Amino acid sequence: MAFLFQAGEYPASPGCYIMKDAGGRILYVGKSKNLRSRLRSYFQSTPDRRRVRQQVSEIAAIEVVLVNNEAESLLLENNLIKLHKPPYNRALKKDNSGFAYLQLTNERFPRLAVYYRNRSRQVPSDPLDGKRLGPYPSARFRDELMEFITEHFGLRTCSTLPKQVCLLYHIGKCSGVCAGMITEDQYRETAQQAAELLASSGQGLIEAMYAKMELYASRLEFEKAQHMLKHIRILEQAPDKQIVDRESAIDQDVLYFGEAHVLIAKVQEGMLTDFQLHELEQAYSEIACDRFIVSRYGEARPAELIVNRIGDTKRVRSALRVKGKGAVKLKITQPLRGLKYDLLQLCKDNYEYRLRRL
Numbered sequence: 001m002a003f004l005f006q007a008g009e010y011p012a013s014p015g016c017y018i019m020k021d022a023g024g025r026i027l028y029v030g031k032s033k034n035l036r037s038r039l040r041s042y043f044q045s046t047p048d049r050r051r052v053r054q055q056v057s058e059i060a061a062i063e064v065v066l067v068n069n070e071a072e073s074l075l076l077e078n079n080l081i082k083l084h085k086p087p088y089n090r091a092l093k094k095d096n097s098g099f100a101y102l103q104l105t106n107e108r109f110p111r112l113a114v115y116y117r118n119r120s121r122q123v124p125s126d127p128l129d130g131k132r133l134g135p136y137p138s139a140r141f142r143d144e145l146m147e148f149i150t151e152h153f154g155l156r157t158c159s160t161l162p163k164q165v166c167l168l169y170h171i172g173k174c175s176g177v178c179a180g181m182i183t184e185d186q187y188r189e190t191a192q193q194a195a196e197l198l199a200s201s202g203q204g205l206i207e208a209m210y211a212k213m214e215l216y217a218s219r220l221e222f223e224k225a226q227h228m229l230k231h232i233r234i235l236e237q238a239p240d241k242q243i244v245d246r247e248s249a250i251d252q253d254v255l256y257f258g259e260a261h262v263l264i265a266k267v268q269e270g271m272l273t274d275f276q277l278h279e280l281e282q283a284y285s286e287i288a289c290d291r292f293i294v295s296r297y298g299e300a301r302p303a304e305l306i307v308n309r310i311g312d313t314k315r316v317r318s319a320l321r322v323k324g325k326g327a328v329k330l331k332i333t334q335p336l337r338g339l340k341y342d343l344l345q346l347c348k349d350n351y352e353y354r355l356r357r358l
Contacts, residue, residue, distance in 0.1 A: 001058040003060055003062075005040075005042070005043040005062075005193060006162075007016065007036055007039070007040050010035050010036040010039050010062075010064060011064070011066065011355060012034050012035070012036045012037065013034070014031075014032065014033050014034070014035070014067055014068070014070055014072070014073045015031070015032070015035050015064055015066040015067050016029060016030065016031045016065045016067070016073055016076050016077050016080060016349060017031070017032070017035055017038070017039060017062055017063070017064050017065075017120055018062070018063040018064075019032050019055070019059050019061075019086075020058070020059070020060060020061045020062070020063065021086070022060040024061075025089060025306055026084045026086045026089040027055060027059065027078045027086055027088050028055055028086050028089055028327065029077055029084065029086055029089055030077065031073035031074060031076065031077035032072070032073065033070050034174070035064055035252055035330075040057050043056070047269055048196075051088070060259070064353065065275060065350060066346070066349050066350050066353055067244060067346065068241075068242075068346065069241075069242070071241075071242045072242045072243065074099070074246045075099055075135060075242055075244050076244045076272060077092070077225075078099050078245075079244070079271050079272070079273065080145050080273070081093060081244060081256075083273060090214070095291055099114040099134070099135040099245075100115055100116050100134060100135060100136060100139075100142060101114075101117065101133060101134035101135050101136070101247075102114065102115065102132065102133075102136075102142060102146055102198070103115035103133075104191065104198060108184075109156055109161060109191075110148050110188070110191040110194075110195075111155050111156050111157060111159075111213050112146055112149050112157075112194070114142070115148070117135075117245075117271070123242070132198070133145075133198040144231055145231075148228075148247070148347070149194050149197065149198065149233075150210065151173045152228075153191070153193060153197075154173070154174055154175030154176075154187075154189050154190060155174070155175070155178060155190070155191060155209050156175075157221055158178075161178045161180075163178065163179070165178060165181065166180065167300060168247070172271045173269065175187060175190065179320065194254040198270070206232060209228060209231065210232060213225050213228040213229055213232065215304075230312060235335075243272075243339060243342050244271070244272040244346075245270065245272070245345055247270055248267075248269050248270030249269065250268040250269070250302065250303035250304060251267065251268050251269060251302035251303055251304075252265060252302050252303065252304045252305070253265070253267070253297075253301075253304075253306070254305075254306045254340075254343045254347045255267060255287075255293070255300045255307045255308070256281075256294075256307075256308050256344060256347040256348045256351045257307070257308055257309045258355065260279060260280055260356065261277055261278060261279050261280060261330065261349055261351070262277075262280060262289075262292060262345075263275055263277050263347055263350060263351035263354065264276045264277075264278065264280075265346070265347045265350070267302075267343065272343075274345075275354075277351070278292070278296075280303075282335050285348045286309060286310065286311030286312075288311060289310055289311060290315070291334060293305065293307075293310070293316055294316060294319045294320060295322075297320055297330070298320065301320070301330065303331060303332040304332070304333060305328070305332045306334075306335060306340050306343060306344055307332065307333070308334070308344055309334070310334060310347070313332050313334075314331065317329070317330055338351075
C-alpha cells in the first residue's frame, strides 16, 4: 500500500525528516528549513530521478524531529546519517565527512587540527584528545578560524616536526620551534594561550580578537590589525546557536512528562540521537513520573537524567543506586535555565508535535 502523504500533518518549520519502510528500517534522512514544503516536493509530482522514485515507493512512515534553527538541522542530519547509514543517503556516511571541530592536540608541541567525532561506540576515542571548538556547519568559517589561531599564535602546521625552519617561519606564520627559535616552554605557553582563546568561543572569542586587533593598532602594526579585522568580520557571521551537537563526556536522557505520555530525547556524549515516545501507566502525576523513571532505568542508564518534573528526587536516586566499589551516582537535574533547559524545551516542542499526530 502506497504511503499517503498529507501535507497538513507536517510543520512549516526547521528540522529533520526520517523516512522508514514497512519494517521500520531507515531509508533516508534529510533536513529542511521548511519541513512541510520539502516533504511535499517528494509527493506533488513524479520525481525525475529513478533512485528518488524507488525511495518514495518504499516509504511507509515519515518521522520528524523539530529543531530551533537551520544550523541544528544541518548538524542533526549529519549525525543521524553517520549513525544509521541509510541506503538512500549517498553523502555524509563517512566519519571524516560533514561538520568538524577544531582541536588543539595534546602532542609535545601542540598544533591545531581538524577533528571529526567518532559516533560509534565500537571504535575507541581519538588519542589526540586536546581542547576542541565547534562543530562548524561552515567549512569556510572553520578554516578561517584555524588560519587565525595558527598564524597569530605561531603554532606549527606540520604533522611531523622538521629539523629546520620552513617558509612559514620566514613569513612570520610559525614560531620555528622545530629549530629552537623559541624554547619548548615558550611554545607550550603560547599554545596554552591559544587553548584559552578556543575556550572563549562565541562572543568571547570575537571580543578577544578585537582586543588583539587594538593591540596591533596601538603598536602601529596596521597590516596585522587589518588582517585581524578581516577574520573578525568572517567570524561575526557565525551560524546560529545550536544544542544538538556539543562536547560532553557523558550520556544524558532528557525526559519531558506530559498528561499521559513521556518523550525521551537520547543525548550520546553531547549528540542528540533519538526521540522515544512512551505512554505512562497511570494519570500524569509526580508519582507516575517517579515510577516511570525507576522502572525505565533500573539497570542500563545514562549518567544524567534531565527532567521537567519529578516527585521525590532523593527516593528515586535511592531506588536506582548502584552498589559496589566505583559505582557512579545517578545525576537527576530539573533545570530552570541554560543549556539543559534548552534541551528540555526542544524535547517539549517535539512532544507536543507528536501528541498532535496521535
